[in-house]
Amino acid sequence: MKAVKLEQTAKRLIGRRALLKAGLVTAGLGGLATVGKADTIGKAVTETMKTPGRGFSNYGLPSKFEGEAIRWIVADRSVANMGTSWTPLHVLEGGITPNGLHFERHHNGVPHLNPSEHKLLIHGLVDRPLSFNLEGLGRYPTVSKICFVECGGNSNGGWNPRPLNTKVGMLHGLVSCSEWSGVPLAVLLDEVGCRRKGLWLDAQGGDGGGFHVSVPVEKAFDDGILALWQNGERLRPENGYPMRLILPGWEAVTHVKWLNRLTVRDSAAMSRDETSQYTELGKDGTARQFTFVMQPKSVITIPSPGYTMRGGGTYRIGGLAWSGNGKIKRVEVSADGGESWAEALLDEPIRDKAFTRFNLLWRWDGEPCLLQSRAIDENGVRQPSRKKLLAERGAHGYFHYNAVVSWRVAADGTIRHVYAD
């Protein structure tokens, strides 16, 4: 490939415009010359080429070399099936989370639900209370939506006065993005004869303790889905088998798993998980409640803590951005702690309320520096700096942390999570 002169912005970030102008986007990045010694390629006929391979499998699993692609489990001290498991964002690519790595959040473990016995009851303030089984639900046409599901408590380590030094997945991995397929809630709510405004769905799951929270009918009618499928196959048990709510852009506590009841009420039920939990205490001692929409967020997944850079040279900066308000409009990256920013390249198509992968090239000069990314969504809402977030919300909000994340790159190529302000 002919040598291309790329424009560089401050701190050697080769941003989106330069990459587009150079035609590197369509050409792919494979044209970068590799620097290597002669004859490190190996034998003409390798060992595997002389050996018959293994046979077939009914359900494929990853290569044994990919042992790092696992969820990180954080279980409650007193009850081992309560807690979370986190998606290893730092080892994943693209914008879809594989089903086996979708994060988990359980309030009393994964129930064993039999699809031939499971029923969804929709009742309360409706004209015709109905019970649905999977056979009946399977007769409705499906819709599919690619969207993120993010726990309201994701990234809550960011509230800690000292930055936690661990991998991206363990800081920000209570978020995943899948294609969810199922029946629009609007269709089912029309079946029972439910008003479209002014009411609440008390959504309950069939898990131990019957977790339940309240959802306004307006959101259900807007784009709510009763999801039965996750990336083409049936929901995984830990992600809600056989049915769950999907409410694009909203905090995951509202995407009730193992759904067995939608009780239509004239007001919110004020359950434990919309009062005691999933509310944000502010500076003045009052708390925000029903903060449903997840605000814009981004994080650089590569390079990130755990990854060691091998001396100065050309590197890729890659990461994810998402917003519950809609599409990501722009992701900016800084390699000098926010003094200057370059616009990153966004993977197309840019999807509404879904993971958006961003990339750009970076020529690292081997000196210590501070990497950051910040997202702006189509509503103009900007991911705030940590300083701004704390100034607005105080330090005790616990939920809905979406501040800009900073990685300090040391001269030896190691990367640490730091607070920039």
Next chain:
Amino acid sequence: MRINPIIIIPLAVLAASGVLFFADLSPTSFFGSFFGRGAKTEPPQLGTPLADPHRYDIAVTPNRGLPLGSGSVGEGKLIYAAKCAVCHGSRGQGRTAPELVGGIGTLASAMPEKTVGSYLPYATTLFDYTKRAMPPSAPFSLTDDEVYALVGFVLHLNGLVGERAVLDKDSLAAIEMPNRHGFRQVWQP
């Protein structure tokens, strides 16, 4: 506009056989015309009518659901010691499970403590959650009388009801928690 005949034929067949349903969904809805635009006819009705829907509503909310029954703070003290102290601490101070007691008036301070007493806006929430979710090893195992007793004891530990209090549906519904007005609802319809 020339209409593609390949689409027309199956629609005509379906319409003639009477199995094509239309739903009058709002045009602003994400799904638009899910079944197809047209005159409103019978909905698919693939659900089974529920004969006795009320018996499925077990939630206890600020407006409904508190069952018959009662329990005293004294009775609650015994149940708490047997079933709750191991995780929540003998005085509700928290051990492996969250603290239940204390912190009233601290929410605006530099070290806020969020507990049942200091943060929870409704006593009905405590009843609802205890009844269905506690103890985690045996969800839905407590009787309604036991739940009244436990709620009474935890509220007593928080200084919100007296040592001799007996809770039932009327007395519990009348309790106004300290943080009843401490929440601002962000979502607007």
